[in-house]
Amino acid sequence: MTLLPDLHAASAILIALAMFYGFINGRLRVEIVSLLTIGSIALLLYVFPMPGQDKYAGLQLAFEGFGHYALVTICSLMILGRGMVVTGALDPAARLLAQMWRHNKMVAMLVTLVVCLFLSMVINDTPVLVLMIPILVQMAAGDGIPASKTLIPVNAAILIGGMSTTIGTSTNLLVVSIANDLGMRPLSVFEFTPIVLIAMLPALPYIWLVMPRLLPDNTKAVAAESRRFLAKMRIAADSPMRGKTIEEARGRLPEGVEAWLPPSAGGHVHRRVLATGTFEGLQEAARKLSGTLAPNWLVERIRAESGRSGKDLMVAEMIVAPDSRLIGLTPKNAGFEGVAMLGVHHVRQPLRDTRPHTPDAPMKEGDVLLVMGMPEDLRRFAEADGLLQLEGGQEIARSGKAPVAFAIMAGSVGLASVGLVPIAISALAGAILMFATGCVRFERAGRALSGQVIVLVAAAIALGKFMLVSGAAMWLGGILASVLQYLPPAGVLAAIMIFVTTLTNFASNSAAAAVGTPIAFNIAAKLGLPAEPLVLAVLFGCNLCYATPVAYQTNMMILAEGDYKFADYLRSGLPLVAIMVATLSASLVFWYGI
Known part of the structure; x- marks a missing residue:
């Protein structure tokens, strides 16, 4: 091994360092830094092509992220999530979750984290987060709970669950398959689940109690000053509230909505109830009292016209x-x-x-x-x-399409979860069905997509590929292998995890898996250690992607929704990485008796 990397490997390392400095510094927008990264790789490989390649091969490497299946998957999943929101398919779940949060926010947060953690053991991380993002965002809009304080913790819980089984993430399957090719015995689905659950014990309190305090409140100012309106609710003839007293009706109203009867009502609810509140509050009040905010015949006529014309209803x-x-x-x-x-x-x-x-x-x-x-x-x-x-x-939510949107989402997630088709194919098929059934209007698809996330994904793919093909990742791995022989077993495991975690957070988990697994085998043979715990150290390190938005696609999916900055991931994610590295290393030493 040479002491210094060659031109291309050194350039890859310098571009990576410049990219992440630009993210951390914050003077340039994330999308500008991402585009500069892509442009730098393209220009370098055009002027100084890789050995054995022409100058246009570098352009293909730099720009292939824009056509990569991972980017198509992320965009498709965003459209699926958009369909669930605009059809109101998640409203019942959001109301149930919101009630839990209003009753006891701490307990609700813990329940949410635990449920997401166990779901992601058998369902791919991305679909679990896709299901949770609209619920958490709607909850934030409904009662002022900042989504920026819940999205990163929930994502962290999902990532921990995903690392605990061989089918939890595609990266897990990649590491296990490479290890099998190198001679390691096959691992069952839940082979290393107990090791992760042991490490989860100190991590969960941090995610639950500390991480939200390290994150900013990015709630928009307008949310706190919603305008209050006077409204006349028309109560349906078959409403159970007909004949009730106004006090009984008030007991069913959401917080912040006031109601009273017209002077001619005689103290009991009949055809009309007057109310004041925000639009969201009045909507919920009308639903609970089985009423409408405008004459029912007029609402039905406007909805029918919207259905015939294919145009959205707006308020x-x-x-x-x-x-x-x-x-x-x-x-x-x-x-x-x-x-x-x-x-x-x-x-x-x-x-x-x-x-x-x-x-x-x-x-x-x-x-x-x-x-x-x-x-x-x-x-x-x-x-x-x-x-x-x-x-x-x-x-206005197209509630009539809610069952269709839910079925499309369930089908897309289900097909990927049982392994019939990759998530890229099932998500794209689901997005197409969302358009075809009218759950999402194609002309409004831009509202579901984030340009910032798109260019960030493309830059991450280009940089990760450049790190791999230039030899930069292998050079860094060789440096690590030359010094690990002086560490005790727990230190070796921790060092491997830290190295792979660094690659994962600053390049890609697939590249980290491809480079780290053979290195782990070589280190095991050289030090006389069993290969299995070192391979698991690589697998766990590939999943410790909490510290940057570019580390994993779920991190990037919440970037725009939480209005996060690069430093938010570092501030909240690095302590969790440290906790997981320490506990996983100790657990591996104990479990394998090394």
């Missing part, structure tokens, strides 16, 4: 402008066409406002209307009636 906020024809009119006599008014926010007048506290009061300049309709109808309504539509807008 938008519109301000009554000074020249609006609606000023002085009530919602009853305003004559809205093509849209349904769900509520109104009365802006109090500077001197004295004598309007009654009811959604039927005359509208004035500055009031904000909450209106539902298709985008074109909302635009025409705003132009015709002198309204200013606020930026944004919220899609």
